[in-house]
Amino acid sequence: MTYRYPAARILIFAKAPVPGKVKTRLVPALSRNAAAELHSQLTRRTVRMALASQLAPVDLYCSPDLQHALFLELEKLGVRRVAQTGRDLGERMYHALDSTLTDCDRVVLIGTDCPVMDCGYLHQAFQKLDQSDAVLGPAEDGGYVMIGMRRAEASVFEQIEWGSAQVLQQTRDRLRTRGLRWDELATLWDIDRYQDLQRWYPDTTDPESA
Numbered sequence: 542m543t544y545r546y547p548a549a550r551i552l553i554f555a556k557a558p559v560p561g562k563v564k565t566r567l568v569p570a571l572s573r574n575a576a577a578e579l580h581s582q583l584t585r586r587t588v589r590m591a592l593a594s595q596l597a598p599v600d601l602y603c604s605p606d607l608q609h610a611l612f613l614e615l616e617k618l619g620v621r622r623v624a625q626t627g628r629d630l631g632e633r634m635y636h637a638l639d640s641t642l643t644d645c646d647r648v649v650l651i652g653t654d655c656p657v658m659d660c661g662y663l664h665q666a667f668q669k670l671d672q673s674d675a676v677l678g679p680a681e682d683g684g685y686v687m688i689g690m691r692r693a694e695a696s697v698f699e700q701i702e703w704g705s706a707q708v709l710q711q712t713r714d715r716l717r718t719r720g721l722r723w724d725e726l727a728t729l730w731d732i733d734r735y736q737d738l739q740r741w742y743p744d745t746t747d748p749e750s751a
Contacts, residue, residue, distance in 0.1 A: 631698030
């Protein structure tokens with residue numbers, strides 16, 4: 542395959558879809574099994590979108606079980622499976638970016654919770670990195686759905702209140718303190734609550750049908 546940015550990478554952070562361990566804020570509106578199935582759907586969608594963009598090779602950073610059936614299934618589509626390492630989300634993200642940037646000139650890291658992210662959004666992120674050290678994709682809930690970097694800085698991911706409405710602003714503060722130039726893309730939304738799921742499936746009345 543010919544990539545637009547062959548010296549770059551797209552990293553996708555994904556959890557294994559274990560009932561009771563993923564999409565827990567959707568329970569009890571969804572059963573634990575339905576929430577896990579939704580997580581699987583979102584993960585598959587994100588991987589297919591990233592591959593279809595043909596922007597850069599795609600690495601799937603898996604947690605906690607690299608050998609989960611979903612990850613083995615997705616590997617067959619053309620992603621490389623990699624184990625997440627680190628004590629918390631910030632450390633895992635930093636390690637992924639830092640290790641990848643030893644061989645690449647830019648990296649874009651995304652999760653699997655944003656169903657409205659598309660190939661064009663990823664392309665904008667790579668374009669912004671032509672002139673900036675970093676790029677952020679803000680989320681409506683105060684976090685971010687994407688971060689791209691040309692060089693990894695551990696302090697950007699330290700002492701962040703992950704899962705809170707302060708994540709985006711705290712990350713901006715860290716970037717500013719380090720003297721890094723960054724750009725931001727349009728604000729998107731991700732699926733954390735049942736109301737978010739209804740935005741994706743507006744006609745859904747039975748949670749189990751999602």
